[in-house]
Amino acid sequence: MGYTKDQLLARLQELKIDFTCYDHPVVLTVEEQAKHVGDLGGALSKNLLLKDKKHRLYVISALAGTKVDMKILSQRLGLGKGGLRMAPEENLLEVLQVPLGCVTPFALINESASAVSLLLDQGFKSKQICYFHPLTNDVTIALSSSNLDKFLISIGKQPAYVDLEAAPAVGKDNPPDLAHLVPSGVPNSSEQPVENTALTIVPHHQNNVPKETEVKAKPKVQSKGAETSSKADKPTTNTSVDKFVNDVFDIISPLFLSETLKKLDIKKEELSSILDDVRGRADPDLKSIAMTLKNASYTNGFHAGFKTMLHRGLDG
Amino acid sequence: MAAAEQGVDAARKEKEEEEEQVVNPWEVSAGKGGIDYDKLVDQFGCQRIDDALIDRIARLTGRPPHCFLRRGLFFAHRDLNELLDLYEKGEKFYLYTGRGPSSEALHLGHLIPFMFTKYLQEAFKVPLVIQLTDDEKFLWKNLTIQESKRLARENAKDIIACGFDIERTFIFSDFSFVGGAFYENMMQVARCVTMNKAIGIFGFNLEDHIGKVSFPPVQAVPSFPSSFPHLFAGKDQLRCLIPCAIDQDPYFRMTRDVAPRIGYQKPSLIESRFFPALQGENTKMSASDANSAIYVTDSAKEIKTKVNKYAFSGGQDSIELHRKLGANLDVDVPIKYLNFFLEDDDDLAHIKKEYKEGRMLTGEVKQRLMAVLSEIVARHQRARAQVTEEMVDAFMAVRPLPNMFG
Numbered sequence A: 001m002g003y004t005k006d007q008l009l010a011r012l013q014e015l016k017i018d019f020t021c022y023d024h025p026v027v028l029t030v031e032e033q034a035k036h037v038g039d040l041g042g043a044l045s046k047n048l049l050l051k052d053k054k055h056r057l058y059v060i061s062a063l064a065g066t067k068v069d070m071k072i073l074s075q076r077l078g079l080g081k082g083g084l085r086m087a088p089e090e091n092l093l094e095v096l097q098v099p100l101g102c103v104t105p106f107a108l109i110n111e112s113a114s115a116v117s118l119l120l121d122q123g124f125k126s127k128q129i130c131y132f133h134p135l136t137n138d139v140t141i142a143l144s145s146s147n148l149d150k151f152l153i154s155i156g157k158q159p160a161y162v163d164l165e166a167a168p169a170v171g172k173d174n175p176p177d178l179a180h181l182v183p184s185g186v187p188n189s190s191e192q193p194v195e196n197t198a199l200t201i202v203p204h205h206q207n208n209v210p211k212e213t214e215v216k217a218k219p220k221v222q223s224k225g226a227e228t229s230s231k232a233d234k235p236t237t238n239t240s241v242d243k244f245v246n247d248v249f250d251i252i253s254p255l256f257l258s259e260t261l262k263k264l265d266i267k268k269e270e271l272s273s274i275l276d277d278v279r280g281r282a283d284p285d286l287k288s289i290a291m292t293l294k295n296a297s298y299t300n301g302f303h304a305g306f307k308t309m310l311h312r313g314l315d316g
Numbered sequence B: 001m002a003a004a005e006q007g008v009d010a011a012r013k014e015k016e017e018e019e020e021q022v023v024n025p026w027e028v029s030a031g032k033g034g035i036d037y038d039k040l041v042d043q044f045g046c047q048r049i050d051d052a053l054i055d056r057i058a059r060l061t062g063r064p065p066h067c068f069l070r071r072g073l074f075f076a077h078r079d080l081n082e083l084l085d086l087y088e089k090g091e092k093f094y095l096y097t098g099r100g101p102s103s104e105a106l107h108l109g110h111l112i113p114f115m116f117t118k119y120l121q122e123a124f125k126v127p128l129v130i131q132l133t134d135d136e137k138f139l140w141k142n143l144t145i146q147e148s149k150r151l152a153r154e155n156a157k158d159i160i161a162c163g164f165d166i167e168r169t170f171i172f173s174d175f176s177f178v179g180g181a182f183y184e185n186m187m188q189v190a191r192c193v194t195m196n197k198a199i200g201i202f203g204f205n206l207e208d209h210i211g212k213v214s215f216p217p218v219q220a221v222p223s224f225p226s227s228f229p230h231l232f233a234g235k236d237q238l239r240c241l242i243p244c245a246i247d248q249d250p251y252f253r254m255t256r257d258v259a260p261r262i263g264y265q266k267p268s269l270i271e272s273r274f275f276p277a278l279q280g281e282n283t284k285m286s287a288s289d290a291n292s293a294i295y296v297t298d299s300a301k302e303i304k305t306k307v308n309k310y311a312f313s314g315g316q317d318s319i320e321l322h323r324k325l326g327a328n329l330d331v332d333v334p335i336k337y338l339n340f341f342l343e344d345d346d347d348l349a350h351i352k353k354e355y356k357e358g359r360m361l362t363g364e365v366k367q368r369l370m371a372v373l374s375e376i377v378a379r380h381q382r383a384r385a386q387v388t389e390e391m392v393d394a395f396m397a398v399r400p401l402p403n404m405f406g
Helices: A003-014 A030-040 A068-074 A089-096 A104-107 A123-125 A147-153 A243-263 A268-312 B008-017 B037-044 B049-061 B080-088 B106-122 B132-138 B145-161 B181-189 B197-200 B216-223 B247-261 B301-312 B319-325 B333-341 B345-356 B362-385 B389-397
Strands: A020-023 A041-052 A055-065 A084-086 A117-123 A130-132 A140-144 B022-024 B027-029 B076-080 B094-100 B126-130 B169-173 B238-245 B268-273
Touching: A003 A104, A003 A140, A003 B076, A003 B268, A020 A030, A030 A041, A030 A140, A030 B027, A030 B301, A041 A068, A041 A123, A055 A104, A055 A123, A068 A084, A068 B037, A104 A117, A104 A147, A117 A123, A123 A147, A123 B145, A147 B080, A243 A268, A268 B362, B022 B247, B037 B076, B037 B247, B049 B080, B049 B106, B076 B247, B080 B238, B080 B268, B094 B106, B094 B169, B094 B216, B094 B319, B106 B145, B106 B238, B106 B268, B106 B362, B126 B145, B126 B216, B132 B345, B145 B389, B169 B389, B181 B216, B181 B247, B197 B216, B197 B238, B197 B247, B216 B238, B216 B247, B238 B247, B238 B345, B247 B268, B301 B362, B333 B345, B333 B362, B345 B362
Parallel strands: A041 A130, A055 A117, B094 B126, B094 B238, B126 B169, B238 B268
Antiparallel strands: A020 A140, A041 A055, A041 A084, A130 A140, B022 B027, B076 B268
């Protein structure tokens, strides 16, 4: 069930996001939109829905004047030279749940669009006001890019601003710089990235290949939460101590609860509450020893790597 | 950023007028009644942290704010809101804190900024650089260079034991690291600060040796990401947040003044009060008086003795008087310590109430404190025992931190 324009506007108000609303006849192009709101001093946006060969979708939202070269964008995303196409109409209606001519960042509020990647023109940041359609094309809303960010963060999306006109070389020594914006293919969960396959703390750098030829380039600025940098098939190790301690409790708690309830005559809620207390009290010590283990493992790996390099050089 | 930022000059004048408090990196002394923090904040020109800001931090990090924030131990800041605005938009920052390794004996007061910094690292998922100013200690104290360097490494072990994440933490000592881009930044800063200014800010005089006068840039430049090319290459505008005790403010006033002139961002600060000595607010915690503080090497027995014998009590002299009048929480040191270290808000509120109204006795409060402190110290000792020389080497290695924002 797609959101309606009114539902979206109500949500913006709830989030205390400042915006202005302009009604006008239905418009299908930026030129037509400009006739109605072009003279008001804000920046018009053009919005494209693109699709790659693996049927992953991207909304590219740019200033109307920005030149978007799909070939270059495709390479920067790590999709090869001809990897991006305009998405067919069905995707607009089924995934974004907006009518034709109405691609907009706001469509990401819909659950169906959770796997869509959003690329925003860096140029928006320098404009005071930007214009977008709010799920219908008989309305334009005007707001600042920081307010747009506020909205995106509220739906669990990390705003990704990109210099869309940049054309960096992509090759063996320069991995695609936008590869981290390719959707992972799994519906968006705003928590940590893909689970580790075994509950071991592995020093992170053991997984790193020293040469930067991997398409899965580690982004320079890792966004917190939503957009994951992993592709669905590649396992990742998680070295978070927090997560480890929680995983340990998640194993012990249900086991302890079920075994104890079998043997003792005690209410489940009472036992759960005791267990929560214990969890709270054990937490600092458990985190401390887990961190020690992590640091010690890293240390061993680090020294092993150092000695390897010393004896054999970079190529091992 | 309007507020007037006065220096030691103004403080000196006021001191001449009355017996006033002096707060700078090398001297902290209170007037009557302890440190007047309101006056200090006014004089320095920083901002107080209010409840709204604490809530904001809780929301942004998705976890309850640290005890030290809730209880007002970290109580002042510079440009913290601006930093959070950027963080909200997805722009990261890094943390910078440090220690002057003057002695091997670390007490709880020393650990406080590190405990808080560890929370910040976890909560915001950002990297951290830790500076060990072994050169400063060499310049100010009667130490050999070898000894300063050795103390730096020993202190590093206690710092590591606070639980920092090796994937996000770089520890360095000045004697080992200064050079390259770090040194270039030092020179840039040095060229922007006149002798007059340095004297005004730090209280130097013409009899001080030039080592002292040229030290401040060393503590300033870790605020600039370009000082660490192996970590932040290409991120010249990355923001920095500095958790520190408020007596370090002068260094960073100078840094913030210079930053825009050399094209860098001003660091933000989050500052703490001073941790009271066992014998009371007006006394100083000193490495030479073992009974003035709880050391990280103290056994449970030593903690018990120190708290019982030396912790200044706000309770009355006799039980009858105490039940009648209750305790004076303003001067009671165990309550102040519990304020910092007892996590549970309800628990603390209950103890304060009972104690103030005379129903709880000093002995009980002290017992509770002993339990809390013993737990903290024991945890630290266990972690410390597992810090090897190799681990220190790894933390201090000039290595990339690929997962630092993960």
